[in-house]
Amino acid sequence: MSQINTVLKVQIHEAGYEPAETKIRNISFDVQPGSLTGLIGPNGAGKSTTIKTILGLMPYANAEIEFGDGTGTYAYVPEQPVFYETLTLWEHLSLAAAVNELDAESWEADATRLLERFRMTEAKHLLPGGFSKGMQQKMMLMLGFLVRPDVYIVDEPFIGLDPRATMDFLELLQEECRRGAGVLMSTHVLDTAERICEKFVLIHEGRVAAAGHLDEIRLQSGLPQATLFECFSALT
Known part of the structure; x- marks a missing residue:
């Protein structure tokens, strides 16, 4: 920086x-x-x-x-979670990485660490529409932190x-x-x-x-x- x-x-x-x-x-x-x-x-x-x-x-x-x-x-983390109904948590992370042109190997390692940090690994391939409000908010935070x-x-x-x-x-x-x-x-x-x-x-x-x-x-x-x-x- x-x-x-x-x-x-x-x-x-x-x-x-x-x-x-x-x-x-x-x-x-x-x-x-x-x-x-x-x-x-x-x-x-x-x-x-x-x-x-x-x-x-x-x-x-x-x-x-x-x-x-x-x-x-910049990364914006909204108060109300915003997501695509048809994309899984991992696909949201992948999309954020693609939009921000992140290195593939680096972002996958960072995303995996964030999933572990927020105890969301088991939800990796689930749709966020079925998440609790807290889980959806965690996803918003992970998307922000992934971009750095x-x-x-x-x-x-x-x-x-x-x-x-x-x-x-x-x-x-x-x-x-x-x-x-x-x-x-x-x-x-x-x-x-x-x-x-x-x-x-x-x-x-x-x-x-x-x-x-x-x-x-x-x-x-x-x-x-x-x-x-x-x-x-x-x-x-």
């Missing part, structure tokens, strides 16, 4: 479903290599709209989004995961950060976010209410000794 200052640079002037119906305004932040940034905020604050704008999925957006030096790669991008964009990853899968996910995220990848993670699980995230972007009513390291969030909330949850409550 090239030495760059940011793996994701976000400057959203405004975005929404049409110019007269904007949902978010003046949202700016960076994600650095090897760091994990938490995107937090109450329901309806604009987190999902922010992620959709980053991914280029909003019908109207006045924004500049830059991945790395302009050639950076410059930046991960992860939306509410803990929904449906059991404690062991959550631990595996967090360990893999830390490994990817050590590799030099950056992570933008939207989550409501504030105690976990406080423990693992280096920086935070708190969105409220479509705008950035606070941003920075936890000490900076505390300063902006006026609560110098507070937890992230307490700062969240004060600012929203």
Whole structure:
């Protein structure tokens, strides 16, 4: 991976479903290599709209989004699993490898390790339509980790995961950060976010209410000794 200052640079002037119906305004932040940034905020604050704008999925957006030096790669792990009903778990992994032009020998070894890590080996040749929500979420995580991008964009990853899968996910995220990848993670699980995230972007009513390291969030909330949850409550 090239030495760059940011793996994701976000400057959203405004975005929404049409110019007269904007949902978010003046949202700016960076994600650095090897760091994990938490995107937090109450329901309806604009987190999902922010992620959709980053991914280029909003019908109207006045924004500049830059991945790395302009050639950076990313993987998106959605909150709601998305899959092909007629493809098995292994075929989904194979398709992701083909789309991202991964080396055949390398991706198969990586996919096998991910199956073992998430205890999904026995489901390798099964259709995901028959999986539990947790198993489907594990598949989404495996597809992201298989690609090993410059930046991960992860939306509410803990929904449906059991404690062991959550631990595996967090360990893999830390490994990817050590590799030099950056992570933008939207989550409501504030105690976990406080423990693992280096920086935070708190969105409220479509705008950035606070941003920075936890000490900076505390300063902006006026609560110098507070937890992230307490700062969240004060600012929203």
